[in-house]
Amino acid sequence: MTTDTLASPTEFWNQSAASKVFSHPLDIARFERTVPRDAAILDYGCGRGRLCGELVAHGYRRVEGADFSSEMIAAAVREHPTVSFTLVDGAALPYDGASFDAVLLFAVLTCIPPRDAQRALVAELRRVLKRGGLLLVSDYPLQTDARNIARYDAFSREAHESEPWDYGTFRLPDGGTVRHHEMPWFDELFAAFTVEHRVERDATTMNGNPARIVQWWLRA
Numbered sequence: 001m002t003t004d005t006l007a008s009p010t011e012f013w014n015q016s017a018a019s020k021v022f023s024h025p026l027d028i029a030r031f032e033r034t035v036p037r038d039a040a041i042l043d044y045g046c047g048r049g050r051l052c053g054e055l056v057a058h059g060y061r062r063v064e065g066a067d068f069s070s071e072m073i074a075a076a077v078r079e080h081p082t083v084s085f086t087l088v089d090g091a092a093l094p095y096d097g098a099s100f101d102a103v104l105l106f107a108v109l110t111c112i113p114p115r116d117a118q119r120a121l122v123a124e125l126r127r128v129l130k131r132g133g134l135l136l137v138s139d140y141p142l143q144t145d146a147r148n149i150a151r152y153d154a155f156s157r158e159a160h161e162s163e164p165w166d167y168g169t170f171r172l173p174d175g176g177t178v179r180h181h182e183m184p185w186f187d188e189l190f191a192a193f194t195v196e197h198r199v200e201r202d203a204t205t206m207n208g209n210p211a212r213i214v215q216w217w218l219r220a
């Protein structure tokens, strides 16, 4: 089987809107020290608006969520009626350049396995960030446990004729294709930014499994 036979990414995320639990933690104390309350903030790949809700609860007034899943956006609007949410197409963002002081990208790169697509997204997020603005990324490096290594290896053994892929890409049991990343790739992807802070921590995946994550505080 190749990735071509799978449901589209938006279908997968629409189907996941009611069931998956997202929990990559935001270091709100550091965020409050770093980002003023009147900052314009974009949460890209906002899902059901979990982080937008957390920011609003901490007094941030100009918070915008964007996602390419209509079901996620519908749930976000229901759960956080005071926040502005926008359905995007996953390509060019509907915002002017230098519109935001901070952008959050939590557990979204993992959903976008190809290098070129990740590069295009990060370039687009840089475009909409003000100069000196903050890009806060939370995502998965390669994991070292047997279950994940078996998934990476299984994907490696399949035929992939249609698109380039990286080790660490794998299929979820319910149909999505996601990626965990070699650390040097992150360094390459974020090369246009200045790394202000980087931390590794324990987290839980959307299917309830323990995982290591890495979080970057990057300056445009």
Ligand SMILES: C[S@@+](CC[C@H](N)C(=O)[O-])C[C@H]1O[C@@H](n2cnc3c(N)ncnc32)[C@H](O)[C@@H]1O
Pocket: 009, 013, 014, 022, 023, 024, 044, 045, 046, 047, 048, 049, 050, 051, 066, 067, 068, 069, 072, 088, 089, 090, 091, 105, 106, 107, 108, 111, 112, 206
């Ligand atoms: C694992 S969930 C994380 C949701 C949220 N960031 C959180 O941490 O609560 C990933 C989200 O990214 C969205 N997503 C995946 N690829 C995307 C793309 N190319 N453009 C916009 N949203 C995308 C999915 O629809 C989903 O809502």
